Amino acid sequence: xxRSFLARLACALLIVSFAFPAAAQSDYTKTRYPIVLVHGLLxxxxxxxxxxxWYGIPSELRAGGAKVFVASVSQNNYTAVRGxxxxxxxxxxxxxxxxxxxxxxxxxxxxxxxxxAASVRPDLVASATSVAGPHKGxxxxxxxxxxxxxxxxxxPLVAGFVDALGTFIGWLSGxxxxxxxxxxxxxxxxxxxxxxxxxxPQGLPTTSCGQGAAVVGGVRxxxxxxxxxxxxxxxxxxxxxxxxxxFFSEANDGLVGRxxxxxxxxxxxxxxxxxxxxxxxxxxxRGLFASSPASVYRSHANRLKNAGL
Numbered sequence: 597x598x599r600s601f602l603a604r605l606a607c608a609l610l611i612v613s614f615a616f617p618a619a620a621q622s623d624y625t626k627t628r629y630p631i632v633l634v635h636g637l638l639x640x641x642x643x644x645x646x647x648x649x650w651y652g653i654p655s656e657l658r659a660g661g662a663k664v665f666v667a668s669v670s671q672n673n674y675t676a677v678r679g680x681x682x683x684x685x686x687x688x689x690x691x692x693x694x695x696x697x698x699x700x701x702x703x704x705x706x707x708x709x710x711x712x713a714a715s716v717r718p719d720l721v722a723s724a725t726s727v728a729g730p731h732k733g734x735x736x737x738x739x740x741x742x743x744x745x746x747x748x749x750x751x752p753l754v755a756g757f758v759d760a761l762g763t764f765i766g767w768l769s770g771x772x773x774x775x776x777x778x779x780x781x782x783x784x785x786x787x788x789x790x791x792x793x794x795x796x797p798q799g800l801p802t803t804s805c806g807q808g809a810a811v812v813g814g815v816r817x818x819x820x821x822x823x824x825x826x827x828x829x830x831x832x833x834x835x836x837x838x839x840x841x842x843f844f845s846e847a848n849d850g851l852v853g854r855x856x857x858x859x860x861x862x863x864x865x866x867x868x869x870x871x872x873x874x875x876x877x878x879x880x881x882r883g884l885f886a887s888s889p890a891s892v893y894r895s896h897a898n899r900l901k902n903a904g905l
Contacts, residue, residue, distance in 0.1 A: 625897035626661030628905055629697045629722045630689070634667045634682060635875075636704025637780055638762060640769035641666040650703075651876040656890040662897050665689060665698075668771045669709060671762030674779035675792055678705070679712025681773060686713065686720045697722040699900050701893075703875050704728055704852065705784060707819070707859065708792060715796040718813040722905045724799065724860070725896065728821040728849055728874050731793070731800060732856040733786030735843040741785050751778075805855035807862045816905065817860020820892070822869025825850035827883035837870040849874065863896065 635641065635649045642648045654664045669681040686698055699722050702710035707729015714721040730737070744751040758777035766773055782788040793800055799808040799817030808817055825841035825848065826834045837850025847854040851871040858865065868886040872878060876889040 622661055623901075624660040625657045625894055625901065627663075627699055627897055627900045629699050630663040630665060630693075630695055631657060631699045631701060631897060631900075632665045632667055632682075632686065632689075634669065634700060634702040634706035634709050636702075636706045637784070638671045638758075638765060639704070639706070640671070640765050640771075641668045643765070643768045645770075649875060649877075651878075651880055653876055653890050653893050656894055657897055660894060660897065668766075668769060668773070670773040670775060671765050672758055672775045672777040672780040673773070673783075674776060675705070675708045675712055675783040675788075677774070677776070677779065678709040679716065682709055682713045683717050683720065686717070690720070699723045699725070699897075699905055701725045701727065701896075702729060704730070704871065705780065707731060707857075708783065708789070711796055711798065711859070712792075714813075714815045714817075715798050718815050721815045723816040723818065723900055723903075725817075725900075726819040726857065726859040728852045728857050728871055729819065729859060730784055730852045730856050731789060731859055732853070733789035734784050734852055734856070735786075735848075736840045736851050737781055737784035737788075738786050739843045740781060755781075799860040801858050805858065807858060808860045810861050816900075816903065818863055818896070818899075819857055819859035819861070819865075820863040820867065820896075821852065821854065821857035821865050822849040822867040822871070822874055823847040823854050823865065824868045824873075824883060824886070825870050827868060827870055827873060827886060828881050831870075831873075831878060831881040833870060833872040833878050837872070840871075863899075867892070 639649045657664045669678040700710035707726035710724045714724040755777040759775040762775040798812040801808045825837040840850040849871040854865050868883045873882045
């Protein structure tokens with residue numbers, strides 16, 4: 597009888613040892629406020645409902661208990677226009693579900709976009725996390741502006757093509773937001789970023805490559821980014837990112853410079869990622885020893901949770 601009792605006890609302890617870690621992880625990403633993911637230039641929420649811009653990331657966050665929404669703003673437009681669209685989405689979520697604030701995470705042009713929302717409507721924003729946001733502009737945008745200056749006959753032709761592409765991506769993702777490629781190019785240039793920063797300086801570093809204020813107006817600011825334009829020969833984005841890196845004289849991810857990506861508390865600015873690896877694209881292909889983007893987002897959600905956000 598004693599042997600039978602000990603066997604049952606050992607079995608119960610074994611079950612508990614497996615159950616408790618699982619339970620402990622079930623709310624690892626369960627933040628106080630919902631997480632809203634905001635895409636960058638020519639981005640989307642999901643194409644035809646089957647292919648996500650944030651590849652595999654929302655499901656990872658939800659598996660840990662987070663409430664996650666994916667915003668859909670203009671693929672190409674001025675930062676302020678995209679920011680107003682985001683505010684409309686946040687107000688809609690508040691009206692429908694009763695949420696009071698949101699944890700915003702924006703990739704690329706989504707970084708300045710969430711900054712606009714946090715600046716204009718801090719009552720809606722608990723935190724703003726920028727992933728490779730071009731907060732001082734992008735050298736690639738500067739190069740395109742120099743190649744296609746105002747007055748160039750090619751400028752409206754190229755802009756028309758990019759707007760058409762943005763409209764098509766919007767159609768595939770079920771949105772019909774207005775497109776303005778020239779507006780996007782202006783916002784992403786160094787000059788356009790400087791004008792935007794003068795109006796919305798919250799969280800920006802006061803030194804050339806430092807960190808910004810951790811909290812401004814009740815909103816917490818964070819950022820992280822990569823600095824490896826070419827990461828995997830099987831990654832189709834590497835050729836484009838490698839070409840983009842030629843515009844830079846500093847470490848970059850192929851589209852955004854390391855220092856330009858800094859905002860608020862800089863979690864890390866040298867992940868072995870290119871600009872698309874930062875959202876787990878394409879199809880999750882990345883460098884052999886690179887950090888898992890999904891794991892990094894999970895850790896950040898836990899950071900937000902532990903901060904009471």
